Amino acid sequence: MGVTTERQDNTLIAKTDGRIDGANAREFQDALDAAIDSSERAVVLDLEEVSYISSAGLRVILLTAKSLQKQDAKFAVCSLSESIREIFEISGFDQIIAVHDSRQEAIDVLKN
Amino acid sequence: MEPPYKILVVDDEPDLEPLMLQRMRRHIRAGKYTFVFAQNGVEALERLSAEDDIDMVLSDINMPRMDGLTLLDQIPKVDPNIRSVIVSAYGDMKNIRTAMNRGAFDFVTKPLDFADLQITIDRTLSHMTEWREALSSRDKLVALQNELNVASQIQQSILPTEFPKGSGYEIYASMEPARNVGGDFFDVLTLDAGMVGLAIADVSDKGVPAALFMMSSRTLLKGSAIGIGEPGQVLSEVNDLLHEDNDTGMFVTILYAVYSSSTGELTYANGGHNSPLLVHADGTSSLLPLTGGIALGVVPELEYQQQTVRLAPGEFVFLYTDGVTEAMNAEGEEFGVERLQDVFAAGPPEDPKAANEAVFEAVSEFAGDTDQSDDITCLAIYRSES
Numbered sequence: 001m002g003v004t005t006e007r008q009d010n011t012l013i014a015k016t017d018g019r020i021d022g023a024n025a026r027e028f029q030d031a032l033d034a035a036i037d038s039s040e041r042a043v044v045l046d047l048e049e050v051s052y053i054s055s056a057g058l059r060v061i062l063l064t065a066k067s068l069q070k071q072d073a074k075f076a077v078c079s080l081s082e083s084i085r086e087i088f089e090i091s092g093f094d095q096i097i098a099v100h101d102s103r104q105e106a107i108d109v110l111k112n
Numbered sequence: 113m114e115p116p117y118k119i120l121v122v123d124d125e126p127d128l129e130p131l132m133l134q135r136m137r138r139h140i141r142a143g144k145y146t147f148v149f150a151q152n153g154v155e156a157l158e159r160l161s162a163e164d165d166i167d168m169v170l171s172d173i174n175m176p177r178m179d180g181l182t183l184l185d186q187i188p189k190v191d192p193n194i195r196s197v198i199v200s201a202y203g204d205m206k207n208i209r210t211a212m213n214r215g216a217f218d219f220v221t222k223p224l225d226f227a228d229l230q231i232t233i234d235r236t237l238s239h240m241t242e243w244r245e246a247l248s249s250r251d252k253l254v255a256l257q258n259e260l261n262v263a264s265q266i267q268q269s270i271l272p273t274e275f276p277k278g279s280g281y282e283i284y285a286s287m288e289p290a291r292n293v294g295g296d297f298f299d300v301l302t303l304d305a306g307m308v309g310l311a312i313a314d315v316s317d318k319g320v321p322a323a324l325f326m327m328s329s330r331t332l333l334k335g336s337a338i339g340i341g342e343p344g345q346v347l348s349e350v351n352d353l354l355h356e357d358n359d360t361g362m363f364v365t366i367l368y369a370v371y372s373s374s375t376g377e378l379t380y381a382n383g384g385h386n387s388p389l390l391v392h393a394d395g396t397s398s399l400l401p402l403t404g405g406i407a408l409g410v411v412p413e414l415e416y417q418q419q420t421v422r423l424a425p426g427e428f429v430f431l432y433t434d435g436v437t438e439a440m441n442a443e444g445e446e447f448g449v450e451r452l453q454d455v456f457a458a459g460p461p462e463d464p465k466a467a468n469e470a471v472f473e474a475v476s477e478f479a480g481d482t483d484q485s486d487d488i489t490c491l492a493i494y495r496s497e498s
Binding site for chain 1: 292314315316317318361362363365383384385386387402404405406407410411434438446485486
């Protein structure tokens with residue numbers, strides 16, 4: 001479960017791919033923790049290439065959102081496939097984590 | 113395994129004992145090795161039986177009463193984890209090969225080169241240490257697995273197996289746990305005035321933390337359900353209670369519903385759980401609308417909206433966890449809601465138990481040999497025709 005990062009307009013964009021489930025959620029969490037520095041002010045998690053996310057994966061995203069909130073940083077996810085978006089909607093996570101259609105939209109919103 | 117390591121030297125040559133003690137004196141003094149001696153195989157076995165702290169055996173081959181090769185055969189019967197090194201005549205490949213076949217770890221040749229002997233002893237002991245550590249981790253793993261199995265059994269034992277059967281309705285629920293300790297649960301509660309509380313839930317992640325979270329969710333839900341009644345308020349209270357001191361990011365999706373046997377109305381609130389299906393008498397079905405609730409334990413002080421649906425006689429409401437819809441086949445496809453609806457469309461179930469069984473069978477057939485990665489839980493409530 002690799003996480004790649006790039007930077008755009010002072011926003012850190014983290015991206016991963018494939019399935020995020022109970023088997024690799026821990027690995028995903030470690031990779032995400034390693035990628036996000038405590039000095040970050042804005043982080044976007046790009047889920048475009050993620051095909052499936054289980055509740056274990058949602059939990060990692062939730063923990064990331066909470067720890068970013070503690071360091072006063074903004075956080076959003078973007079580019080969800082239809083099935084991932086559905087998982088966010090059913091669980092109500094779209095109400096507690098900002099969801100954007102595209103990476104650019106997320107960056108623009110987080111800038112302000 | 114820690115020094116000093118105890119080495120049993122087996123040789124009928126009486127001069128070897130003083131020689132060994134003399135040549136190894138520095139290591140003995142440093143507390144690295146201790147040596148004990150036996151004159152032949154029989155004596156060696158006696159010592160091994162009497163002293164269980166011997167770490168390795170260094171044995172000659174030709175000895176009276178019992179030779180070294182026979183001894184090699186006998187040692188595992190006393191202690192299968194002892195490693196042996198054989199001392200053979202130089203170039204005696206036949207005996208060396210026999211010794212190795214009988215489980216000797218290594219060999220040294222006569223006349224003894226003590227520097228080489230020491231290297232061989234150290235290598236044998238280091239192998240021994242790793243072997244014992246591996247054995248102990250394996251034992252720990254087995255013990256842990258046993259505890260997980262017990263945890264899984266405890267979880268399942270708290271799920272109801274008998275369901276209230278009032279006038280005009282029937283309920284059935286079951287769970288097929290995944291191999292790991294999972295986090296699904298359901299509950300059926302007999303409330304006042306012909307009301308029945310129905311809950312289905314799925315805790316994030318699996319394993320022991322999920323199991324603990326599941327236990328407290330279930331207890332809190334039961335307490336609130338009996339005390340409050342209104343599904344939306346029940347979820348709101350359980351959410352607050354679960355949120356307190358929850359810094360693990362754990363959450364649980366719960367759908368809680370109250371069915372009134374007098375009116376056939378089912379009032380539900382949904383905290384982040386999959387939408388139940390309303391199954392009509394002809395087998396067609398539709399998803400009940402979401403109520404916009406967030407999974408419980410994440411954000412405090414939430415209000416949960418509730419909805420009411422009226423079951424016509426002959427209709428079901430079918431509750432399930434994502435273990436059903438996200439069950440995968442060998443091609444990596446998910447079972448999905450449509451296949452679930454197809455199960456009922458293919459033949460409207462006669463009763464809630466038949467509905468559950470039909471779904472479990474369809475999921476199992478769909479998944480084939482693919483491992484079940486999540487708990488699968490179904491709960492059906494049926495309003496009787498009359």
